[in-house]
Amino acid sequence: MSEGIRRRDFLKVVGAGGAGATVLGCSTQKIERLLPYVVADEEITPGVATWYTSVCGECPAGCGVLVRTREGRVVKVEGNPQHPISKGALCPRGYASVQGLYDPDRLRTPLLKEGGGFRPLSWDEAETLLAQKMAEGGRTLFLTGRLGPSMEALVEALASSVQGQRVEYESLSEAPLREATRLAFGVDDLPTYHLDQARLIYSFGADFLETWLSPVAYHRAFARMAGVDDHASKGRLVWLAPRLSLTGQNADEWVPLKPGSEAAVALAMAHVIARARGNAGPYQAVLDAYPPARAESLAGVPAAVVESLAERFLEEGPSLALGPGVAGHHRHATGANLAVHVLNWVAGNVGRTLSLGQKDQAAPSRPFRDLQEALAAMPGVGVVVVMGTNPAYSLPPSAGFRQAFASAGFRVAFATGLDETSALCDLILPDRHFLEAWGDSAPRPGVFALQQPAMQPVPLFDSKQAGDVLLSVALRLGKDLGGVTFYDFLRRRWQGVAAEAGHGGPFEDFWREALRKGVVEIETRPTQESPGLRPPEASVSFEPPDLEGAGEFALLVYPSPRFGDGRQANRPWLQELPDPVSKMTWHSWVELNPRAGERLGLRNGDMVVLRSSYGQVEVPVWLYPGIREDVVALAMGGGHEEFGRFAKGKGVNPMVLLPTVLDEVSGTLSKVVVRVSLEPTGVRRLLATTEGSADQRGRPIAPAVSLAALTGGGDKGHGKGHHPDLRELQGKGGFVPVPTEGRPEDFPLEGSRYGEYDPEEKPRWAMVLDLDRCTGCSACVTACQSENNVPWVGEEQVMRGREMHWIRMERYYEAVDASHPGPVDIRFLPMLCQHCGNAPCEPVCPVYAAYHTPEGLNAQVYNRCVGTRYCANNCPYKVRVFNWFTFTDVPEPMNWAYNPDVTVRSSGVMEKCSFCVHRIREAQNRARLEGRRPLQDGEVVTACQQSCPAEAIVFGNIRDPRSRVSQLARNGRAYRVLDEHINTQPAVIYLKKVTFHEAPEGEH
Amino acid sequence: MATVTSEQERGALTHPDVQSFSQVNRDILKVLSRPGRGWWALFLAATAGMVVFFGAWGYLVARGMGVAGLNNPVGWGALITTFVFWVGIAHSGTLISAILFLFRAPWRQSIYRAAEAMTVFAVMTAGLFPLIHLGRVWHGYWLIPYPNERFLWPNFRSPLLWDVFAVTTYFTVSAVFFYLGTIPDVAAARDQAKGLRRKLYELVSLGWRGTDREWHHFGKAYVFLAAFATPLVLSVHSVVSWDFAMSIVPGWHATIFAPYFVAGAIFSGVAMVITLAVPMRKLFKLEAYLTVRHFDAMAKLLILTSLIVLYAYLTEFFMAWYSGEEVERSSFWNRVFGPYWWATWTMLVCNGLVPVLLWFRRVRRSIPALFVISIFINIGMWFERFVIIVTSLSHEYIPFAFGMYRPTWVEMAIVLGSFGWFFFWFLIFTRVLPPVAIAELKEVLPAPFRRGAEKEAAA
Secondary structure (H helix, E strand, O other): OOOOEEHHHHHHHHHHOOOOOOOOOOOOOOOOEEOOOOOOHHHOOOOOOEEEEEEOOOOOOOOEEEEEEEOOEEEEEEEOOOOOOOOOOOOHHHHOHHHHHOOOOEOOOOEEEEOOEEEEOOHHHHHHHHHHHHHOOOEEEEEEOOOOHHHHHHHHHHHHHOOOEEEEOOOOOOHHHHHHHHHHHOOOOOEEEOHHHOOEEEEOOOOOOOOOOOHHHHHHHHHHHHOOOOOOOOOEEEEEOOEOOHHHHOOOEEEOOOOOOHHHHHHHHHHHHHHHHOOOHHHHHHHHOOOHHHHHHHHOOOHHHHHHHHHHHHHOOOEEEEOOOHHHOOOOHHHHHHHHHHHHHHOOOEOOOEEEOOOOOOOOOOOHHHHHHHHHOHHHEEEEEEEOOOHHHHOOHHHOHHHHHHOOOEEEEEEOEOOOOHHHOOEEEEOOOHHHOOEEEEEEOOEEEEEOOOOOOOOOOOOOOHHHHHHHHHHHOOOOOOOOOHHHHHHHHHHHHHHHOOOOOOHHHHHHHHHHHOOEEOOOOOOOOOOOOOOOOOOOOOOOOOOEOOOOEEEEEEOEOOOEOOOOOOOHHHHHOOOOOOOEOOOOOEEEOHHHHHHHOOOOOEEEEEEOOOOEEEEEEEEOOOEOOOEEEEEOOOOEOOOOOOOEOOOOOHHHHOOOOEEOOOOEEOOOOEEEEEEEEEEEOOOOEOOOOOOOOOOOOOOEEEHHHHHOOOOOOOOOOOOOOOEEEEOOOOOEEEEOOOOHHHOOOOOEOOOOOOOOOOOOEEEEEEOOOOOOOOHHHHHHHHHOOOOOOOHHHHHOOOOOOOOEEEEEEEEOOOOOOEEOEEEEEEEOOOOOOOOOHHHHOOOOOEEEOOOOOEEEOHHHOOOOOHHHHHOOOOOOEEOOOOOOOOOOOHHHHOOOOOOOOOOOOEEOOOOOHHHHHHHHHHHHHOOOOOOOOOOOOOHHHHHOOOOOEEEEEOOOOOOHHHHHHOOOOEEOOOHHHHOOOOOEEEEOEEEOOOOOOOOO | OOOHHHHHHHHHHHOOOOOOHHHHHHHHHHOOOOOOHHHHHHHHHHHHHHHHHHHHHHHHHHHOHHHOOOOOOOOOOHHHHHHHHHHHHHHHHHHHHHHHHHOOOOOOOOOHHHHHHHHHHHHHHHHHHHHHOOOOHHHHHHHOOOOOOOOOOOOOOOHHHHHHHHHHHHHHHHHHHHHHHHHHHHHHHHHHOOHHHHHHHHHHOOOOOOOHHHHHHHHHHHHHHHHHHHHHHHHHHHHHHHHHHOOOOOOOOOOOHHHHHHHHHHHHHHHHHHHHHHHHHHHOOOOOOOOHHHHHHHHHHHHHHHHHHHHHHHHHHHHHHHHOOHHHHHHHHHHHHOOOHHHHHHHHHHHHHHHHHHHOHHHHOOHHHHHHHHHHHHHHHHHHHHHHHHHHHHOOOOHHHOOOOOOOHHHHHHHHHHHHHHHHHHHHHHHHOOOOOHHHHHHHOOOOOHHHHHHHHHO
16 A cells, blocks of 8 residues: 555545535446655645546547545646646646536436436446447447547457448647648648747747647647747747638738639649749649749739749748648648648648657547548448537538438447437446546656546436447447457556556566556657658649638638637536637627628627528627638537527527538548528627727737847847836825836835835745747636636626636727738737735725735735625726625535635635735645745645646745746846836736837837 | 894895795794695605615615625716715705805805705715625625724724714714704794694703893804804715725815815705705795705806816826826727716706706706706716716726626615705705794894884794
C-alpha cells in the first residue's frame, strides 16, 4: 500500500470522512489501481483535492488533463502541464466536460424500444439481447466516431470476429487534407504543423484556434509565434478566407477570398514563387495555368496582392500555409488542400514548418464516403452498433441516413444521453463518460496517454463502459478478444507501449508511472526529410466549385468554436459562453455583412428565412463586418431535436440547407455547396448577446501600439512619455489625485490617503494580461466558471443582460473591411475585476460587503451583501454581476460539479472575480505547513491563468520587484484601463496589442 | 405676529368668501363627517392600489430581484426613480409649511396642512423603495448602526447610509411638525365629535384647551420646528442627489446635483400639491378656502422652480460638452439621441416647455389648466429621475458593457401601486384630521364680527 491506494479503500476512507453521497455503483469486477498525481496517497484527506491524470474526450485532439476531485467527486478538469499536446491548457469544451459527466439528462438504465417508447432493461438482459441479435445472423456494422487506439482495436477485433465491419464517421473530418497529403507526398496521413517555427502564416481558412486538428496545441504555438517577444519581433498571420473566424480575427491581414477559391490563390502564389525560384517540380503545368491574373478573376483578389503575398511568403519566412478547414470543404476540397501543400513545397516549408508524421494522427480523417457506402449496404445489416457519433444530427437530411438506418435489422447505440441517432435505436446502452472510464490516446507520433477514471461512476446513472459491454457480449458469443474487462484489454495493449518505450522493469511500474504522469513520450524517429512532390493527378480539380441554387448569398457552414459539430451543445456552460466571434449565447444567428444588411434593410435581430433548394431555417441576423458581402454564414451545433433539455430546440441546424455533395477525390461531405436566399420575415427578436458596443469610441480601453513604434523607440516606444503619469490620492486636500514619482508596484505610496495595505510584509496581488497574446478564445471564461461556481442563467436572462461570467471577453473592431485585402485589427480584452487600489465600489457599499483586504484584493463578502447594487453601478469596468435569482439551484447531479472551496451564491447578492482568493489561501497555507517558507513567485496560479493556452495571463505579487508580474508591469506596453481618466489604480495591468499597421487613430 | 390690519387685509385678499370664524369651523369640520360616495370610490381604488403594491412587492421578494427588469449595467431603474420621485414630492410640504411660515407668505395657511400630510405620506412611500430594491430585504436592517456582538458597523462613507439618515430624520421632523400643527385643530374637531372618536381626538390633541399659555408655547414650538425643518428641506434632497453625484457614473457625477435636485423636488412637490388640492377642493367644497389666489401663487412657484430645473438641464449639457471628456459627452448625447430619447424629451417638454404656459395669468388662474399642467409636471419629473438613473447607467465607460433596461410589469405594479399606498393614507387623513388649518386660517381672517368671535370663544 505504500505506492498505491486501492480504489475501494480510497472511497471507504472518503465515505468515512463525510462524503456519504458517493454511493458505490456497479463496477467492473476487478479492483483497479489508481494513483493520485500531486498528493501522495498517504495524504488523502477530506477537504484536500486529489488529482488524477486523464485524457480529454471532448474531441479527438487528445489533450492531457488533470482531473481535480474532492471527496471522490470530480469538480474540475484542467490541462495537464506535462502533456505535450495541452501543456496545461484546455479549450472551453474541455473545461465543460464536467457538465457532460453530471448531465442530468444522461441515460439512467439500458433502454429497449417497445411500441412508441423505451422500456428499461437490466444490463444482463441488454447484453444477452445484443449477443443474441448478433448471433442471429446478418452482418454487424459498428458505426463509430474517432476512438482511442485501444477502443478502436477492440471494436475492430470484435467486428472481424463476427465478420462485421467498423466504419468511422466524424463530421469534422479532415479527409481532404489527408488525401491531399497522400497525393502530394505519398504519405497517407495528416501532416503536423509547427506554427511556432514560422514567422509568417497564411491560413486559407484553417481555424486552428477553434477546431482544426489540435486546437489547444496550435493555440499555444500560435501565441508563441504571434506574440511580440523581448526583441520586439512578432510573427504574422494572414487570413485568406471569405469569413473571419476567431482565428481570422486574430490575423494581422485579411484577404477576403471568394468562397472556394483557395486553390486558385494558393497556386497563383506558388506560381510566383516557382517563377522566382524555378522549382515548380511536377506541378509546372498546373502552376502555369494559375497566374496571379487568374486568381484575380477566380478569387477576387487583385493580382498585385497575390504577387506581393507570394514574395513575402518567401522573404518573411520561415513561412507556413494552412489548408482550408472544415468550413472550406467543397467539391474540390482535396484540390484546395493540395494547392496549399504545393505552395508549402515550393516555398521550401515541407520538412521545416510542416512535417509528415508516421502514423496515428488523432484528428479524424476518414471520409464520409465510408459511411455512405455502409448506408447503401444497410438493408443487409443485422445489427448496427453506433458509438460516439451522431450522424442523424450531423448529416444533411438529404444524405438519407435516417431511411437507411431504419432498414437495418437491429440498431444499438452506446451513448451517455439520448441524442438524435440513439433515439432511432432499438437498444440504447448508457455509456460511461470519459471521466469515469478507461481509455487511451495516441495523439501524435510517440505520445501515448492513458485515460483513467477519476471517480466512481455517477451512481444516478446505471452506466457501463462500452468496452466492457463489448467484451462481455463477445464472451457471450464465445469469443475471447483478450480480456474480460476493457481494463485488462487496455493493459495488455499497453504492454506493447511499454515495449516500444523500451521499459525494462516490471510492467506495473511502467503502468503506474504512466498513470501518475498521464503521458508516455517515446523518442520518435526523426521526421522524414522533405519528400519529393508527386506529380499531379488529373482527377484533382483546383477550380472553385459552382454553387447550387439561385440565391444571392453563398452559404458557409462552419464548426462552432463552442460545440464543434454539435456534440457539446448540451452543456449550459458552453451554451452560455458568448461565442468568441459573435458574442451570442444559446441561439443561432446568421452572419451578414453590414453593407448587405443595409441593402436589405436588415438590422441585428431581424428574423430571416434562409432558403436553399434543400431546406430552410429561420434565424436572426447578426451584422458582422468580418464576412464578405456575398456570403452568409451559419454555425454548426444548434437545432438539436434530442440531446437533453439544454440543447433541444436551441438554435438551428444548418445541415438542413445542404445537399449531399462529396468532394469526389477524398469522399468528404462538402459544406460550401449552395447559395441561399435571405427573406426577411418582418419579425425582430432580442438577441441573447453579451455585446454592448464593439466600438471603443476612441476611449483608451484596448489600445494598441504599432510594431514600428515599438521597435523605433521614440516617443511611442519604450522611451519617455510612453508610460502615463501615475497619480496618487494625497492625504492633504481630500481625494485629490496628484502626480507621483511612484511606479505601479509601489502603490500605495507612503502618505497615500487610500488603502489599508500592510506596509511591509503582505503582498499586493496583481495580474498582467498580454493583449498581444490573447486570442479571445474564452477558455478562461469557462475555466473561471468551473472554478468559481459561476452560475449560468439561461437565454431569457442573457437577453435581459444578466449573464454572470466573471470575465467578459470584450471584442472591439478597429479595422475590419471585407471589401478588399488589408489589415485586420480586432482587439480582445478579457475584462475582469480590476482589484482597484482606489476602488469606486468600496466606499459606496453601506455595509462593507465590498472592502479592501490588506493584500490589495478587492473582496466581496457574500454573506454581508444586502444587494443595493450601488457597487455595480459605481464600477466603471462593469465587472460586478448580481444574482437576480438563485441561479445556483441546478438539477441533480449538476451541483456535484460545485467547487467546495468557493461559496455557492444565492439570490440577492453581488459577486465578481475574487482573484481566486481560495487558491491564494491554499498556496499560503501550503507554504505555512511547509515550515513558514515564503511564497514563491508563480506558486499562486489563478484559474484563468491556468487555462490560458496563449500564456497571456501572469499573476503574482507586484510588491516583489523580481516577480514576473512586476517585471511585466514595467514593460513599455503596460497600461491600466481608464486609470488615467478616473484614477482607479487597478491591480490588473494590460500589455497593449502590437499591430503591424499604424493604428489609424494613432495610439490611443 | 403681524398687525391686525395687515392680517385683515390679507384675509380679505385671500379668502373673500369666508365670512366668519365659525364658518371656518363648520366648513372644515364638515369634511370629517360621514364620507360621501366619491370619497369611498377613491378610497377603494387606493386600497386596491395598495394591495397591488404589496402583492407585487411580495412577489418580488419571493421570486428574487430578477422579476424586475434590471440587469448588470443598469442596477437601478424604475424603483429608485420612484424613490427619488416620492422624496421630491415630500419636499413642498415642509417648504410650504416651514419656509413660507418663516417668510410670512400670506397664502400658505389654506394649503399647508394638506401639503404637510402629503409630505409625511410621501416620505413614508419613498422610504419603502430603498427597501424594495434591496436584493436581500430581510437584511435591510444592516444599514442601521446597531450594537452587535460582531462589531459590524455600517460604512459611513456610503451615500446610501447618508440617505438612511437623511430620510429618517426628515420623516421624523416632518411628522412631528405636522402633528404639532394639528393639535389646535384636533381639539376643535374633538369639540364637535362624539363617542370613541371624541376620545381619540382628546388623546391626540393632548388635552388642548386653547389657553393663552398654550398658544404661547405652541407658537414658540412651531417657530422652532419650522426653523429646524427648513434646512432639512435643503439637506434631504441634497443627500438624495449625492447618491448619484458622489458616484463616478458619467451623467451622475456633477456638482450641480444638490441644488438641481432640491429645485426639482420643490417643483414636483408643488405640482403634486396642486394635483391633490384641486380634487380635494371640489370634493370637500373648500372653494372658499383654496382660492384661485392660492393656486396663482403656487403656479408662480412652479415657474421659478421650472426655470431652475431647466437651467440645470442646460448646464449639464453644456458642461458635458465643455468638459471635452468623451465619456461624458457620449453619455449626454446618448441621453438625448440614444435609445432613451423619448424619456429625455418627455422630461424636457413636461418640465421645461409646458410650464411656459404658466407665464400667462389666465392659465395660472384656470384651475383645470393648472391641474392638467401639474399632471404633466409630475410625469416629467418622474422621467427626469428615470433619465438620470437609467440612461447614465446604460451608457458608461466600457462600450462593450453598454446595456438596455426595460421595466417589467412587477416594477410598474409597484410604482403605480405606491400611489395606492400614498392615497390610502392621504384619504384617511382627509377624514380624520382637518385638511385645512382651522386655527391658522383664522389668524389671517379679518375679525369683523366680534360677537361671533366671542360666541366661538364661549363655545
